[in-house]
Amino acid sequence: MKRVGLVLLLGLVLGGVYLLANTGKLALVSGSVLKQKSFTLEYTAFYTGCQHEERKEECHSPRTRNELLEKLTNEGWVITSFTSERVGLEKEETKLCPGCQEQEFIGIYGNEIGVYAGSPEKPGPLKQVIPVNISRLPKAEIEDLRAGIVCRGAQEKWRILEGYQN
Numbered sequence: 001m002k003r004v005g006l007v008l009l010l011g012l013v014l015g016g017v018y019l020l021a022n023t024g025k026l027a028l029v030s031g032s033v034l035k036q037k038s039f040t041l042e043y044t045a046f047y048t049g050c051q052h053e054e055r056k057e058e059c060h061s062p063r064t065r066n067e068l069l070e071k072l073t074n075e076g077w078v079i080t081s082f083t084s085e086r087v088g089l090e091k092e093e094t095k096l097c098p099g100c101q102e103q104e105f106i107g108i109y110g111n112e113i114g115v116y117a118g119s120p121e122k123p124g125p126l127k128q129v130i131p132v133n134i135s136r137l138p139k140a141e142i143e144d145l146r147a148g149i150v151c152r153g154a155q156e157k158w159r160i161l162e163g164y165q166n
C-alpha cells in the first residue's frame, strides 16, 4: 500500500515537472511572437511620508527596453516581476505622494480643527492644528468639517479658517 502511494506521488511530481516544462516552452514561443509588440512597465511607488501607494502603467517599444530598465534601475527602481510583455517596478520614496504634496483639506483633529495633506478620500498626515473648539460651532459646520473641506490654494484655506475664529 505504501509503495503504491509512493509511486502515485512520484507520478504526480513528474507530471507536474512535465507540465511546468511545457508551459515554460509555450511562454517562450509566445514571447518571441510578441517581441514585435510593445511591452508594459508597471510602476508602484510607495511614499513613506503619507503611506500612500501610486501605480501607473506605460507602454514602450521593445527596442528601448534594455536601455530603459538600465536607466530606471539606476534611478532606484527595483524590478519585481519580469516577463517579455510586462515588467513590474517598485520604489520607496521618503516624501509625500503627489496628491498630498499638491492638495490639502480642512477637517477635525480631536476637538479642534486640523489641516491635512491630500484629500478627504485619500487623507495624508496632519499639517496644522487650529485651536478652535469645534463644539461651539453649528451642527452643519461640524458635519462639513467631518466630511472634509477641500481648499484650492493657501489663500482659500486661510479665508475658510478665518471663518472659524473664536
Ligand SMILES: [Zn+2]
Binding pocket: 047, 050, 051, 052, 096, 097, 098, 099, 100, 101, 118, 123, 124
Ligand atoms: Zn499621499
